[in-house]
Amino acid sequence: MKTEKVSFKNKNGDDLSGYLELPFNQDPHNFVLFAHCFTCNKNFFAAKNISRTLAQNGYGVLRFDFTGLGESEGDFADSNFSGNIQDLLAAASFLDQEFKAPSLIIGHSLGGAAVLFAAKELKSVKAVATIAAPSTTAHVQHLIENNVEEIEKNGEAQVNIGGRSFKIKKQFLEDIEKHELKSYLVDLKKSLLIMHSPQDNIVSIKNAEELYMAARHPKSFISLDGSEHLLSSKGDAAYAGNVIASWASRYLEIPKKEVPESKADVVAGLEKDDDFTTSMKAGNHSFLADEPVSSGGKNYGPTPYQFLSSGLASCTSMTLQMYAKRKKWPLEDVETHVYYSREHLEDCENCENDNSKIDTFRREIKLIGDLDEKQKQRLLEIADRCPVHKSLTSKTQINTKLI
Numbered sequence: 001m002k003t004e005k006v007s008f009k010n011k012n013g014d015d016l017s018g019y020l021e022l023p024f025n026q027d028p029h030n031f032v033l034f035a036h037c038f039t040c041n042k043n044f045f046a047a048k049n050i051s052r053t054l055a056q057n058g059y060g061v062l063r064f065d066f067t068g069l070g071e072s073e074g075d076f077a078d079s080n081f082s083g084n085i086q087d088l089l090a091a092a093s094f095l096d097q098e099f100k101a102p103s104l105i106i107g108h109s110l111g112g113a114a115v116l117f118a119a120k121e122l123k124s125v126k127a128v129a130t131i132a133a134p135s136t137t138a139h140v141q142h143l144i145e146n147n148v149e150e151i152e153k154n155g156e157a158q159v160n161i162g163g164r165s166f167k168i169k170k171q172f173l174e175d176i177e178k179h180e181l182k183s184y185l186v187d188l189k190k191s192l193l194i195m196h197s198p199q200d201n202i203v204s205i206k207n208a209e210e211l212y213m214a215a216r217h218p219k220s221f222i223s224l225d226g227s228e229h230l231l232s233s234k235g236d237a238a239y240a241g242n243v244i245a246s247w248a249s250r251y252l253e254i255p256k257k258e259v260p261e262s263k264a265d266v267v268a269g270l271e272k273d274d275d276f277t278t279s280m281k282a283g284n285h286s287f288l289a290d291e292p293v294s295s296g297g298k299n300y301g302p303t304p305y306q307f308l309s310s311g312l313a314s315c316t317s318m319t320l321q322m323y324a325k326r327k328k329w330p331l332e333d334v335e336t337h338v339y340y341s342r343e344h345l346e347d348c349e350n351c352e353n354d355n356s357k358i359d360t361f362r363r364e365i366k367l368i369g370d371l372d373e374k375q376k377q378r379l380l381e382i383a384d385r386c387p388v389h390k391s392l393t394s395k396t397q398i399n400t401k402l403i
Contacts (some may be wrong), residue, residue, distance in 0.1 A: 002055075008094035010067055010074070011086045018042055018064025019090070020099075021055040025288065025300045026277075028060030029254045031095050032104045035088060035111030035118075037062065037132075037230065039166055041070030046108050046131065046231040046240075053241025058254070060099060064091055077167035080175035081114065081137055088118035096124070103127065104248050109203060109229065113137050113181055119190050127251045129193040129244045132229050134203050137179040148173070182214040191251040192219045195240055199309035202229040220247060259286060277301070309338040312361055315388035318366070323382045329375055334370040336383075361392065368397035 002022045007015050019042055022028060032054055036047045042063040051061040066087050068076030088105070097101050101124035107115030112133025119128045150157040155170045185192075192215050196208035212221050222243055227236035260269050260280040268289065270278045275298040278289040289304060291297025302310065316336040324331035339362040365383060367376055383389070 004264070006062070006064075006094070006098075006295045008064075008090060010083075010090045012067075012074065013071035014067055016087060016090065018062055018074070019051075021051045021063070023055050023058050026058055027298070028055075028100070029058045030060070030248075030252050031100050032059050032061040033088060033091055033095070033102045033115070033118075034063040035084070035105070035107035035115050036059055036066070037109035037111055039069065040108075040111075040230075041065045043070065044230070045234070046237050048110075048239035049234050050131075051104070052240040053238045054245050057242065057245035059104070059245065062091055062095055062102070071375075077169050080172045081110070081179055082144040082175050084111070084114045085117050085121075089113060089121060092118070092124070103252050104129070104244075106131070106244060107243075108132060108231070110134065110137070110139075110356065113179070116181060116185065116188065117179065120184070120188055125190060127191040127193070127248045128188070129195065129248070130211070131224070131231065131240060132200055132203050133207065133211065134181075134193070135207040135214070136181055137176045139203065139207070148266050154394070157373045182210060185199045185211065185214040186216060188215065191248075193222065193244065193247050194219070195224050195243070197224040197227045197229070199226065200229045218251070222247075240335060248356065260292050275287045305340050309361065311388045312336075312363065312386070312392065313338040315386040316363065316365065316383050319386040320367075320379050320382060324369075324379065329369070329371060331367060331369040331371065331379070335366040335368075337364040337366070338362070339364075 004020045004022065006018050006020050008018070010016050032051075034047055034051050036042060039288055040047065042048070047063045051063045054061045064087075065072035066084050067079045068073035078146055092102050092105075102122065103124055104127045105115045105119050105122065105125050106111065106129045108131045110133075112130030116130065116133070119125045150250050151168055151170050151173060157168055159166050160166045194208050194215075196203075196205050198205045208221060212219060224231070224236060224240060227233060227291055231237045231240060249327050257271075257279045258269075259279045260267050262281070266280065266282045268280045270276075276289075276291040276295075277300050280287055280289055288301030289307060290299055290301040291303055293299050297303075306384050313336040316338075317334045320334045320336075321331060324334075341360050341362075342357040343360040363383070365380065367379060371379075
């Protein structure tokens with residue numbers, strides 16, 4: 001997958017910093033917003049690993065720092081839950097303007113509560129997923145219960161959360177209390193997935209039950225058995241990401257590029273809006289061909305000449321292994337490296353003319369095994385007998401007709 005650093009402004013004009021995770025071999029079929037946990041940031045394990053897993057499944061995912069956290073501007077002490085919701089709406093607007101409006105929104109812990117409120121405001125969002133989310137926003141008070149009295153008395157307090165110090169102001173607690181989540185869920189009217197670990201000792205599994213009971217159908221629950229609240233294990237995060245990707249596919253539009261049916265050895269289909277990205281099928285195998293970005297392509301697949309070189313390279317390695325096995329020679333591994341270019345004919349008389357250039361394949365072979373020099377030289381000779389080599393060096397013909 002590919003990662004791009006992005007920034008956009010929130011409602012107050014602060015620059016919010018984020019990363020956009022993109023598939024490496026296709027345009028994203030849907031875009032996703034990811035909201036991190038309370039006082040976390042876009043680089044925490046769950047946010048990063050779940051986003052990258054979704055990108056591997058063809059989604060484009062924006063994970064960003066809420067106001068005053070990570071690399072985003074603003075003062076965390078002046079932020080609140082309402083501000084988090086506004087940040088999500090600003091992120092959705094950024095995606096809509098620069099890429100495509102999000103159709104899926106995901107939130108972790110208190111971020112899960114935030115996405116439930118934001119989703120109602122986002123018409124483009126068809127599906128919502130929460131991970132270890134509390135059933136009431138007031139749950140955050142349990143994290144700072146030792147400081148609530150001081151905040152109420154002095155208007156603010158330095159609070160230690162996860163080994164880090166944050167200033168929490170009274171307005172934050174007052175704002176949290178305004179958001180009653182369970183009654184709000186009744187009117188959500190979005191497909192909902194609730195994920196929670198029975199072993200979560202920060203936000204208990206009871207919260208998932210309460211959210212599920214309050215929500216309307218379609219709704220689903222998946223147990224993240226064995227994981228802890230922050231999903232610090234890469235395996236747990238990848239599992240969550242793959243499950244969300246599969247679940248959401250039922251509710252989102254995911255276009256499929258259909259390769260034309262054909263009895264030919266290979267068929268290639270290219271729609272007018274796909275630039276150079278060509279869908280191909282050879283036998284039962286589907287893949288893409290493309291051109292580099294520097295040539296106007298998207299680099300989602302090998303170039304046509306790389307496919308041609310691949311045929312020579314693979315055929316050479318197959319031929320050498322087949323010959324060595326028949327001779328019972330100890331050839332453990334063979335690597336065939338092929339370089340393609342157009343080069344001038346040797347001793348050409350008119351080298352400045354492009355017609356004096358010929359297609360040139362430089363083939364380098366690495367033989368691994370306890371072979372003597374005579375065996376190596378023989379295998380070098382056998383390389384020229386590879387069927388693709390013969391096809392490339394013999395007279396060929398291409399007959400073309402319209403169908």
